[in-house]
Amino acid sequence: MKNHSSSRNNFIIFFFHWLENRWATPAYSGWILIGIALSFFGAATNTMAGWLYVLSGILLSLLALNLFVAINTLKQLQVKRSMIEAISAGNELTIELVVSNPTKKTKTLIEIIDELPLELSGKITHRIESLPPQTTLKLISYAHTKKRGIYHWYNLQLKTAAPFGLFYSTRQKLVESKAIVYPQVLPLQTCPLIDTIGSQETKQQQSERLYQNATEGVTKALRQYRYGDPIRLIHWRSSARFGDLQVRELETITGGEEIIICLDNSSQWQPEYFETAVIAAASMYFYASRQQLEVRLWTADKGLIRGSQVMLETLAGIDFGVTKTEDIPLSSVIWLSQNPNTLSLLSPHSRWLLFPSTENKLAIDNLLGIFYDEDIPLQTLLQKPL
Secondary structure, three states: OHHHHHHHHHHHHHHHHHHHHHOOEEOHHHHHHHHHHHHHHHHHHHHOOHHHHHHHHHHHHHHHHHHHHHHHHOOOOEEEEOOOOOEEOOOEEEEEEEEEEOOOOOEEEEEEEEEOOOOOOOEEEEEEEEEOOOEEEEEEEEEEOOOOEEEEEEEEEEEEOOOOOOEEEEEEEEEEEEEEEEOOOOOOOOOHHHHOOOOOOOHHHHHHHHHHHOOOOOEEEEEEOOOOOOHHHEOHHHHHHHOOOEEEEEOOOOOOOEEEEEEOOOOOOOHHHHHHHHHHHHHHHHHHHHOOOEEEEEEOOOEEEOOHHHHHHHHHHOOOOOOOOOOOOOOOOEEEEOOHHHHHHOOOOOEEEEOOOHHHOOOOOOOEEEEOOOOOOHHHHHOOOO
16 A cells, blocks of 8 residues: 555656656645635636636636746756866866857746766756846856866756746756866975885986086076975075076986886775875876976876876776776886785885785885875875885
């Protein structure tokens, strides 16, 4: 009996939902007015009182007018979405809708519901009191982002009860949307995992000491100091002359040395550890770039990736537990993993950032690295000496 009643209720809900999305359905006030109009009409047929016929006719005319206007208000209404600019986690997405009324009549009392993913902010509602004919209106909203990712959504809901609020009419529009939220990038001042990678005496380190001992003859250009630039690159005489800090851009002599940051996304991770590892990989990548080092990212499913834009988009959409795996680079790498058994696969002089549980901590011969500690902020941990 209960199942039969539940099925009947579901059918009624489905029917009215279908009716609202194709025509219109009465609001609560509409149902009341329908009841009053039918009562007057019933009383008129019993008493043959003309004024009751007039009252019921007026009420039914109001209902018919609201039904007609509500259905036609949403017709030919055009909604487009501007491209959403990518941001880093923790910032706000700027979402812009462009609503156009190409008809010769004013559209009033329109509600637009943008059905964003729950990871962003859920539904965002816009209300338009009046949209004159042949005009376009921009609707801007903001969604706070807490987690990196590539988000897709399609549903846009247009709703109206114009002009009296007696009938609701709804239309669904498919407007494809894509928002890219990059992982957070920490402003590292130093990073021993980057600074010490490779052999004990790499050509890169030798060339850096040559730069430290020389102030002329190796400078390619001067530019203003930017946050995160190494202090050793400041050209003090030029800074004193111009009144603000000037930084030398040096000719890079690397001898072919490059930094490869490897994120082991083929292993199983605890989700919160994996998110931390993604932030660490992005932060170390940009730190190496600021040091004018050749740097690339490696993931198990994508292989080697070059370029900060491609790297950020890759890390925005990356997930762990992938089945497709590329070969680990043969050169020294910086390895980020939760699986301590993978350290045996690394080349000599590689570095690692390991996210094990306490009982899995172990000593690794010939390889220096850092165990992740939840009690230490990640930025402090990445700047910690090995």
